Amino acid sequence: MPSVTTHILDLVHGRPAAEVSVCVYFIQSETKKEKLNELKTNQDGRVDEPLVRGADFKQGEYELLYNVGEYFGQKGVQAGEPPFLTKVSVRVALSAAEAHYHIPLLISPWGYQVYRGS
Template identity: 35%
Template sequence: MANNNSSGKLTTHVLDTARGCPAAGMKIELFDLDVASDVPLVSTVTNADGRCEAPMRDANTLRKGRYELRFHVSDYFTAQNTVLENGQFLDVVPIQFVVADDTAHYHVPLLVSPYSYSTYRGS
């Protein structure tokens, strides 16, 4: 269970490396992999800065465990009128990670282009 006096939180943002800008309007879902459910804990859309308006989890809701962020990149690139010679390549990008310390800040950004992506634990 999360420590309610902690500063623990989970945040993310998305950068479109093909266009060199934040990925505004991308749908992101968060799932708890320790719970058998197809219902996301959070479903949101990135703002103009490629960020979520609020943390995906905060000090009251972040707990130790396994999570998955799902970034809907194909829908994003389609909305940007990105036309690829052979059609879209990436669809939904899943990133699975572990929260080992529910008092820590976990920042999981996505750097994405129509053909590739990377992530890291940010600050």
Template identity: 40%
Template structure:
């Protein structure tokens, strides 16, 4: 299983959000500023959520400690499902502090809002 996984639920439709393109990124430079942003990122992996809204195979089994982010192409998903969304993209930045722990980052999505948390 990937070190980082995600699960997207469409709270407006009350079902898993299948087919959401998602990519896992890391700052391209390890000399990033205090906020971890350099303006340039390296894509580690990309894919899309399955019929259950999950991306289980997103990148390697192990990642180094550091800053990462998941970027969800919500514009693609909303267009495919006939919804008009306000956020064309959702980027969730997080710190991977334990190289041995699994990181699950779910996204609760609706056309005019989203929420995320560290899952299990």
């Protein structure tokens, strides 16, 4: 069964990023996207259930939108005024209907890295 999950690591504090809001959208066109789900990460920096799974999975382009500015603001991390990063948008094209896609995100208030995990 296809699924999409994520995991966020806070590089400033050296631990998983808990309570980060993550929205996932299916990109229908450059001007239209469909919101599929919104979850918060748990204490391990992971979502408790897949962002997309089973019948909700469609081949195509997805956007994961991570609310990192709010997260670092709640942690008291000064990242400028206004903060340099407010939201991190990750757009990926997913094709295999039988695949599991895990998308880890490493964050700081000034940068991020994303990759396809296992």
